[in-house]
Amino acid sequence: MINYFQVLGIPKKLSIDTTGLEKIYHDLSKKNHPDFFLNQGEDKYLDALETSSQINQGYKTLKDPLARINYILALDAPQLLAEKDNSVAPDLLMKVMEIQETIESYHDAEEKEKEAIVNELAEIKEDLNEDVNNILNDINEMFKKYDEAVEKNEDTIETLMKMKTLLHKRNYINTLIHTIDAEVFGGEKIKH
Amino acid sequence: MLQIEIPKELKKKNDVIVGIDLGTTNSLIAYVKDGTPKIITNDGEDKLVPSVIYIDYEKNILIGTEAKKHLITDTDKTIYSVKRLMGKSYEDIQGDSHLVSYNISEKAKEGLVRLTLAEKDYSPIELSSFILAELKERAEKYFGHDIKKCVITVPAYFNDAQRQATKDAGKIAGLDVLRIINEPTAAALAYGLDKNVSGSAEKIIAVYDLGGGTFDISILKLKDGIFEVLATHGDTYLGGDDFDKALIDYFIKDIDLKLSKTDLSKLREIAEDTKRKLTDVNELEINAELPDSKSKLNKKVTLEVFESLIKPIVDKTEIACKAAIKDSKVDLKNIDTVVMVGGSTRVPLVIKTVEEIFGKQPFNNIDPDDVVALGAAVQADILAGNRKDILLLDVNPLSLGIETIGGVMSVLIPRNTTIPTQQKETYTTFMDNQTGVVVNVYQGEREFVKDNRSLAQFILKGIVPQPAGMPKIEVSFIIDTDGILRVRAKDLKTQKEQEIEVKPSYGLTDNEVEEMIVEGLKNARSDMKERTFIETKTDAERLIHAVEKVLETRKESITKNEKEMIASMLNELKAAIDAKNTEMIKQLQDKLDQETTPLAQRIMDDSINNALKDKSLMEL
Structure with a gap:
């Protein structure tokens, strides 16, 4: 490479x-x-x-910071990238089910009930955005850790693994946000 | 023996490199003089060469203004907007109502579309090469020496086939096309210089380019003398021609008669004229008669009606602009300058729409007809090695990919990637002793390859027979600075270059281009003959006119014998002109010149004597 x-x-x-x-x-x-x-x-x-x-x-x-992480992962720990880990953290899984139910109820609801559901989804979206921000902060911390480790010639694999998990979580939440946008707020459907 | 050879590149250093804007409606040629780009005009007159071609049964070719004169009367011998057909197949243009007045050849239904002019078929590439040859000649006349090297502009959204077609047209015209550059990027170069955008201050500019047949939008970042394209979008089938088409449809709404090609050409002329006039006035009265059907056209067109007709077309540009802004990852409010390029940006509704999209007043300080050619000249100057301080970094407009299982498009190089760029893929065999592998390459944004445009088929040949899966061949897909794909392959075991055969889906093979170059030279010769005749004829006619005038005004100085002799020579000369005998005209011209020289001398003396007669010695 x-x-x-x-x-x-x-x-x-x-x-x-x-x-x-x-x-x-x-x-x-x-x-x-x-x-x-x-x-x-x-x-x-x-x-x-x-x-x-x-x-x-x-x-x-x-x-681009995210492309940079993926590149460093590919450079330093290609074995990590090869592992297809699609598991979802348990706390997130609960949230996903809740969101799916809410979206379904939105589609089934009468016109007058819709407003309340939209508000609810808007709140969920806000929470998700905050989650993303927190993850980005955590990733930033990992950046520092990684750079220090490299400087001291220490092993970086653990930091990289944590970073990969964080990235995965972030991507997952982003997909959720896009789904809410597409289903309820008239956003563009994302291509897989 | 030791031989000292001057390297080729040193000898060529002072060659002039010209910039060419090969437009749908008009074409221009420019160069840089003392750091400033200038359009090369025809004897200081016309800047624009209308992109119109006339070819008659004797294969005489006329280009530009001269050809345009035949547009209505000789629809079977003239063609306009040929750029719309570059890189298109017969299949592509079926059901395209724009092309009703084009003479599409029914003989060439497979592969590239061909056009019939005076019962002979030509490809759009050949026809474009005639326009380029005309521009080349214009420059050669201006400089007084051969011009070979050039930069040609294309719409940013042109695909690989269309770019290659343009390059091939240049080759056929006898030009060495050093670089293909994108029209909006060229415009940005011209503006960047004009406004002295240099230093480290960062500037984001949007170029909105609506020409005769194509639309482009590019978002660029200017910093440190680098013109970095962040994103581009567009439509290669959207332009001023569509405004004309909308007007024509409106004109003929109430006409039941079947209209001839001549009638349609006339309507096109009226539509174009109406469109132009409506940039200054709010309504227009149209009274015309169509030449063939004799239908009368009496209609009032208000600006409001015109705008309602073209609104759906202009709205399409808004969608493209939004897509480009999104891809560029620039906030709309951070765009510093919006620049308008192309003749169609003179239309008031277009200006209004651009203002609405970007929330600011667009610039059009440089003539929108000139700006692309000027920018091409600047790029030519960079390639000539005269400027090291500025550089263009452009992007590929369409994603490039290969077919994978299930006909899915697997993207290798996504759109809006800075070029040059490359991607490597490793291929192997599926069967024992397989010696060839086929790679199909596509361009486009759709999920399945069948919905994208096939670019070419690459066949890896001569693989050493081995068990399946053993060979490892690395293929490099390189998009070069022209936005054209180059492919190289290497056997990873032997590290040797692997043979590849290229089959372009919508282009010419190298052999076909070679053939056309030869054909083009033949045409040039018949062209040259025609041209010499016209020049000789003009000279001879001037002489005839001058001599006749002398015979008339200087009767007293000429004897009867002389008069008869001259008259008979004049008749011979006139007959030679009618017979188009260039050699004979020249001989008779010389003879007439010789025979009349003593006479001219005598007339001169007579006039001097006459002039002196009444003057006193003192006055002398």
Whole structure:
């Protein structure tokens, strides 16, 4: 696998200053973009095409925190990514059932009863959004832990595992939010 | 013996690279002079070359304004808006009511669509190459030397086949197409320079580009001299032509007669004219007679009616804008500038709609007809190595994928990915001793490949016979800076390049392009012959006119013999012009010139004597 940290010439860390990263991306692009190699023969041009592709993909992957986590997981612990863990935390499972029931009752309800149910779902959605925020905070903590561990040359696997669980939970809640939006608030149906 | 060779690239360094806007309705060519992009005009006159082609039975080709004159009278020999058909198959355009006045060939029902002009079939690629050749010639006349290298613009939403078709058209026209760039991105380049958006201040701009046949919306971030496209969306079948079509439908609502192609061409002209005039006035009285059916068209069109006709079309652009904004992940309120490009953005309803979508007044400081060509010239300047401070980073407009089990599209490169980009996939065999693997590549956003556009079939060939599942062949799918797919394959065991055969679904094979280049050169020759004749004829006619004038005004200086001799030579010359005999015209012209020189000398002397006669010595 291509090491995007090396491609962009930055230390392997989960916390990244994205403004600084953008500057690096721009400078590297100005040095390596194929447009500047048109007059230098086919070989150099194709090399630039390859280098520039890696720079573009590296920037895209590392600028986005979530893509960054997945990339580090793939880099450090591919065995973790391979494990398909679709289990849902018990507390979440309760919530899912509750939401499904509420959505069903919304569809079956008389027009005048609908407003109350919509309000209820709006509240649930707010709770879910708060959950997502909490998870993101937890993930941020994991970022620091991971970076410290890397610096001290300590094992990172436990942090990565926790991070993966958090990510999974976050994705699950996001899907729930989208479902509520699609069923009740006229949002776009998400593609699987 | 030691030989010192100057590297090719050094010798070529000072070559002019031109920027070309190959438009649906009009085309332009531009270059950068002392850091500023400029449109190359025809002797300082017309900037626009109408994208109209006329070909007669003698295969004489006229392009632009000259061809446009034949649009109504010679519908079987002229074609407009050929860009709409780039990369399209016969199948694609069935039931397309826009194309009623096109002469679609019924002979070529498989593969790319072909058009019949004067009973001969041409592909849209060839026809586009004629327009490009005309632009090339315009530039060559301007510079006084050969022009080979160019940048050509395409709609951002053009797919692989349409981009490749444009590149092939360039090749056939004798051009080396260094780069295909997206029209809205080109416009952003032109604006970025104009407004001196440089330094590290960040700016988000939206480019709304509504041309004759296509619509694009691009959201860009400008920072550190980098023009980074964040997202693009569009419709390659939406433009000013659709406004004309809506007006035509409105005009003929009450006409029962079957209309001929000539009538439809006339209606198109009236519709275009009406559309233009309604940018200045609020209502228009139309009184016209259709040439064939003799139907009278007496109608009043108010701006309100026109806007109600085109509203559904303009509304489509709003959907695309919203999709682009969403994909760009930029908040609407953070868009600093909205720029309008393309002739159709002169329509008041379009301006109003853009204002509503973005909540701010759009810019159109640079002529919307010129801006794309100007931007293409800037990109050409970058490629020439004259500018290292600016760079375009564009995206692919459509997702690229391969077919997996159940006909599902498996996306390899999602849309709006910065290009160049690449993705690697490893393939193996399913049967023992299998020596070939077929990979079908598609473009589009739908879940099943059957709903997306087939791009090409790649056949991995010459795999060493082995048990099933043993070979490991890595295929790299690269989208290059032109937004065109390149595929390379490598045998992972031997690390050797694997042979691939490419079968484009809606394009020309390399052989077909080669054939057309040869064909194009032949055409160019017959073209050249026609051109020399026209030039010689013009010269000769000028001479005839001048001599006749002298015969008339200088009767007293010419003897009867001289007069008879000259008259007979003039008649011979006129006959040679009628016979289109270029050689004969030249000979007779020389002869006439020689024979009249002493006469001209005498006339000159006479006039001087006359002039001097009344003057005193003092005045001299």
